[in-house]
Amino acid sequence: MFALFVCASASAQTNLIEQGRAALQHNDPETAASLLEKAIAHSPNNAEAHYLLGDAYGTLAQHASIFSKPGLAKKARAEFERAVQLDPNFVDARFALIEFYMLAPGFLGGDEQKAIAQANEIKKRDAVDGHRAFALIYQHQKKPDLARKEYVDAVKEQPNSPKAHYWLGISYFPDKNYKAATEFDAAVRIDPSYMPAWFQIGHTAALSGNDLDRGEEALRKYLGSTPGHDDPPLYRAHFWLGSIYEKQGKKSEAKASYTTSLRINPSQKDAAEALKRVS
Numbered sequence: 001m002f003a004l005f006v007c008a009s010a011s012a013q014t015n016l017i018e019q020g021r022a023a024l025q026h027n028d029p030e031t032a033a034s035l036l037e038k039a040i041a042h043s044p045n046n047a048e049a050h051y052l053l054g055d056a057y058g059t060l061a062q063h064a065s066i067f068s069k070p071g072l073a074k075k076a077r078a079e080f081e082r083a084v085q086l087d088p089n090f091v092d093a094r095f096a097l098i099e100f101y102m103l104a105p106g107f108l109g110g111d112e113q114k115a116i117a118q119a120n121e122i123k124k125r126d127a128v129d130g131h132r133a134f135a136l137i138y139q140h141q142k143k144p145d146l147a148r149k150e151y152v153d154a155v156k157e158q159p160n161s162p163k164a165h166y167w168l169g170i171s172y173f174p175d176k177n178y179k180a181a182t183e184f185d186a187a188v189r190i191d192p193s194y195m196p197a198w199f200q201i202g203h204t205a206a207l208s209g210n211d212l213d214r215g216e217e218a219l220r221k222y223l224g225s226t227p228g229h230d231d232p233p234l235y236r237a238h239f240w241l242g243s244i245y246e247k248q249g250k251k252s253e254a255k256a257s258y259t260t261s262l263r264i265n266p267s268q269k270d271a272a273e274a275l276k277r278v279s
Contacts, residue, residue, distance in 0.1 A: 016042065017049050024052065025233060027267045029059035047087035054079030054096060073108045076100065091129055092230065094118045098133055102140035112137075128154045128164045135171070147171070155183075162187035162194040169200060178208040198222045199232045199240075206243040216244050235264035239271045246278055254278045 016039035023032035036053040039046065054076045061072035077100050083093035098118050104110030115137055123130025135150035151168040158164045169183030181204045187197035199222045205215020219241040223234060242257030258275040262268060 017046070017052065020049070020052050020056070021229065024055055024059070026265050027059075029056040032056040033060065045086055047083040047090050047093065050079045050086065051083040051090065051093045051096065054083065054093075058096075058100070070108055073100075073104060077104070077109050088121075089125055091122055091125060094122050095133065095136070098136055102137060115140075128158060128161055128167070131157075131164075132167050135167075160190055162191040162197060165190070166194070166197050166200070169197075169204075173207075176207075178204055178210065180204055181208075181211070195222055195225045195227065196231050198225075199237055202237065202244065203232075203240050206240040206247070209247055212244050212248055216241065216248075219244070233265070235261045235268070235271075238264070239268065239274070242271075242274060242278075246274065251278045 016035050020032045020035035020039060023029070023035060033053060033056040036049050036056060039049040040053060043049070057072050057076035057079060061069050061076060064072050077097070080093050080096045080100060083090050084097065087093070095118075098115045100109070101111050101115035101118070119130065119133035119137055122133040131150040131154035135147040138144070138147035138150065148171055151164075151171045154161070154164040155168050165183040165187040169180040169187070172178070172180035172183070181201060184197040184200045184204065187194050188201070198218045202215040202219030202222065205211045205218070219237050222232075222237050223241070227234060238257045238261035242254045242261065245251075245254035245257060255275065255278045258271050258278065261271045262275060265271075
């Protein structure tokens with residue numbers, strides 16, 4: 001009987017965490033915070049729940065009043081720090097702390113040296129993620145050349161890492177530099193099962209208007225997968241597939257893809273506008 005109770009309790013906590021994650025993905029941080037607070041009350045030492053709750057508080061802080069913002073920001077930082085305390089190898093929580101330390105003013109706990117310390121801890125655990133962490137710091141410091149160098153160096157050091165090529169490709173997007181596609185191609189040549197790169201091949205095709213057939217194929221492949229928590233969500237794959245269909249003049253297919261995307265996540269303004277265009 002006790003074993004059954006423990007199993008049911010663990011299942012309930014997992015369910016709350018997954019519901020909280022889904023609420024965050026659907027841009028509902030208030031619901032997410034409520035669910036994740038319950039998850040932590042159930043099991044206070046779950047690092048993932050603390051990390052997601054920090055994300056929820058941080059999102060709420062961005063839209064809060066001047067009076068509520070400081071309290072929510074401090075709560076977000078405390079949750080990220082707790083997640084790292086509980087699991088020192090929780091790299092996503094360390095990345096969240098880098099963002100916080102670089103963005104927050106000093107009186108709320110912002111501290112560039114603490115951000116650098118987190119980047120060094122990440123680098124100890126994963127060289128590619130370490131380069132990405134320092135690139136993030138340089139981006140916040142408005143040093144784009146140094147940020148790009150981190151991604152390039154990651155590929156030089158680990159040319160057979162699909163993740164290194166993937167993040168170098170991502171770094172080109174803000175410049176609308178679609179040679180990003182060559183990096184995503186390199187990633188899937190190294191590892192055809194590296195699904196985020198297939199998503200980005202389709203994403204790049206939709207943005208650039210080039211290689212639309214290949215982009216369609218890549219997104220269809222991605223839609224046949226089960227993305228990890230940190231991978232692009234399926235509703236965005238449906239959106240970019242709709243964009244490709246729209247560029248190909250296939251209005252009915254575009255309408256179906258945009259409709260599916262919005263059914264999964266109704267809060268997407270770009271998908272709602274796109275659906276109007278093809279309806």
